[in-house]
Amino acid sequence: MRNILMDISAVNGVIGAFVVSDGGKLLEHVMSPGVSQASPPQAVMEAVAKIVAAAKTNGKSKMGDIDLMYDGGRLILKPLGTEGCLCLVCIAQINVALLNVTANLAARKLEQMIAEMKAAGALLQTQPREQAGTKAAPEPMTKTEMLAVLSRTSTGRSSRKDAQ
Amino acid sequence: MIQELATKLSKIDGVDGVVIAARDGIVLAHELNDASPDKEGAVAVFVGNAASQASESLALGPFDWGTVTIGNEVVLVMEQPDYYVGLLLADRASPAIVASSAREALG
Numbered sequence: 138m139r140n141i142l143m144d145i146s147a148v149n150g151v152i153g154a155f156v157v158s159d160g161g162k163l164l165e166h167v168m169s170p171g172v173s174q175a176s177p178p179q180a181v182m183e184a185v186a187k188i189v190a191a192a193k194t195n196g197k198s199k200m201g202d203i204d205l206m207y208d209g210g211r212l213i214l215k216p217l218g219t220e221g222c223l224c225l226v227c228i229a230q231i232n233v234a235l236l237n238v239t240a241n242l243a244a245r246k247l248e249q250m251i252a253e254m255k256a257a258g259a260l261l262q263t264q265p266r267e268q269a270g271t272k273a274a275p276e277p278m279t280k281t282e283m284l285a286v287l288s289r290t291s292t293g294r295s296s297r298k299d300a301q
Numbered sequence: 302m303i304q305e306l307a308t309k310l311s312k313i314d315g316v317d318g319v320v321i322a323a324r325d326g327i328v329l330a331h332e333l334n335d336a337s338p339d340k341e342g343a344v345a346v347f348v349g350n351a352a353s354q355a356s357e358s359l360a361l362g363p364f365d366w367g368t369v370t371i372g373n374e375v376v377l378v379m380e381q382p383d384y385y386v387g388l389l390l391a392d393r394a395s396p397a398i399v400a401s402s403a404r405e406a407l408g
Binding site for chain 1: 347348350351352354355356357358359360361362363364365366367368369370371372396397400
């Protein structure tokens with residue numbers, strides 16, 4: 138799973154990629170080289186779980202991507218079937234079409250991978266990387282660290298007020 | 302007043318439907334033909350709230366707009382001080398262009 142996320146985070150404009158289970162649990166995360174490797178705050182996972190739940194309750198058959206545009210970046214959510222969600226933190230000006238070439242393929246692989254993990258009961262355990270015998274996830278990134286990361290990686294889209 | 306705004310937004314190129322919902326999920330006005338105002342309003346409110354929550358945690362700045370794709374339908378969500386606006390986009394409509402036009406209409 139980590140290798141797949143590393144492929145995505147190598148796309149120009151991607152700041153970080155993480156996978157959240159349908160219950161709002163962080164399964165894996167990767168930040169782009171040169172960016173703090175701290176995991177996203179738990180509040181983000183809860184927000185992602187809410188967004189996915191909201192779209193599912195609309196009663197329509199299939200939920201597609203959720204693309205959230207902010208003044209300082211972009212958050213793209215790709216539902217992994219009913220298993221969870223692939224979350225991509227990007228700069229605001231990212232080429233989404235180019236990103237989708239890599240991300241859609243990755244999403245299919247991740248969906249299959251999570252389904253297999255779920256079937257094996259792995260999601261009921263704690264920290265998947267600890268199970269694999271690798272290093273545990275670092276402490277969550279603080280807001281100050283995130284601001285520092287974004288200021289280094291974003292090309293700095295000016296606010297609407299500034300434009301006016 | 303709100304209904305006038307919904308009507309105005311529905312006339313934007315690329316917009317097939319409009320729902321305006323208060324932060325508590327109550328639908329204040331809509332211009333929808335087939336879709337359910339309550340369901341579309343709920344999606345707009347939930348996505349808008351969660352988008353703001355994610356923004357605070359990731360320090361991405363203020364939420365500008367967002368799109369949700371459900372089936373063949375794309376809903377553009379925009380946040381206003383007292384309510385959320387959900388715009389059902391037509392095929393091949395650009396969310397960025399529609400958002401720009403909607404922002405002008407919203408003042």
